[in-house]
Amino acid sequence: MLNRVEFEEVKPPRATVATEVGTSWPEQKGVWVYSKGQAPYQFLPWVSPCSPNEWPYNLEALRGTEDFEDILAWHCGKYPDVTREDLNLYLELLLQYVGDRQISVQIHHDIDTQDRYPWFTAWGFDRNDADEDDGRMLGFKRARNAVPALDHLFCRVGVSMEWCAFEDRHVSDKE
Numbered sequence: 001m002l003n004r005v006e007f008e009e010v011k012p013p014r015a016t017v018a019t020e021v022g023t024s025w026p027e028q029k030g031v032w033v034y035s036k037g038q039a040p041y042q043f044l045p046w047v048s049p050c051s052p053n054e055w056p057y058n059l060e061a062l063r064g065t066e067d068f069e070d071i072l073a074w075h076c077g078k079y080p081d082v083t084r085e086d087l088n089l090y091l092e093l094l095l096q097y098v099g100d101r102q103i104s105v106q107i108h109h110d111i112d113t114q115d116r117y118p119w120f121t122a123w124g125f126d127r128n129d130a131d132e133d134d135g136r137m138l139g140f141k142r143a144r145n146a147v148p149a150l151d152h153l154f155c156r157v158g159v160s161m162e163w164c165a166f167e168d169r170h171v172s173d174k175e
Helices: 066-078 084-098 135-146 148-153 166-174
Strands: 031-033 041-043 102-109 116-123 158-161
Touching: 066 084, 066 102, 066 116, 084 102, 084 116, 084 135, 084 148, 116 166, 135 148, 135 158
Parallel strands: 116 158
Antiparallel strands: 031 041, 102 116
C-alpha cells in the first residue's frame, strides 16, 4: 500500500555547525563544490557537520585523480606540519596492506577539537571483512605504529575500509 508523503521545507539550524567559531552558514543555502574530476554539486553543511566550511568541503576523490592531489595539496598548504612526503609514506604503507583496492581521500573536520585532517578510505572489501578488526587493517595499524617517521601523524591522518566500490559509496551509507 502506498502512503502519501508530504515534504516540508526545513530550515537548517542557525547554530555554528562544523564551522570556525563565530561564522555561521547562510540560512537555507548550500555551497556549490567544484572540482576537476567531478560534476559540481551542492554541499549542505548542516547535513555533513564533519566537513570543513571551505573548499574541499565534503569532496572525496580517488587516488590517481587530480582531485585527490588537489585535496592533499590543500591540506599540506594549510597545515604544513603534515608534509606531502609524510602522506606519501603513509599511503605506501597502506597500499602494502590493502593491495590494489581503490583508495580515496577527503578532509575530516573534528567538530570537538576543530582539527582537520586527511581521511583515507580503502574500498572494495568483502562486506564481512570491512571493519576495523580485519587482519589487513590491524596489520596496517601495527606497521604504522612501528614506523618512527609516522609517529607525528597519529590522530592527524585517519583511515578506514569499506565493503563496496568507491562509486557505490552513497548506496553503502544507506545499508
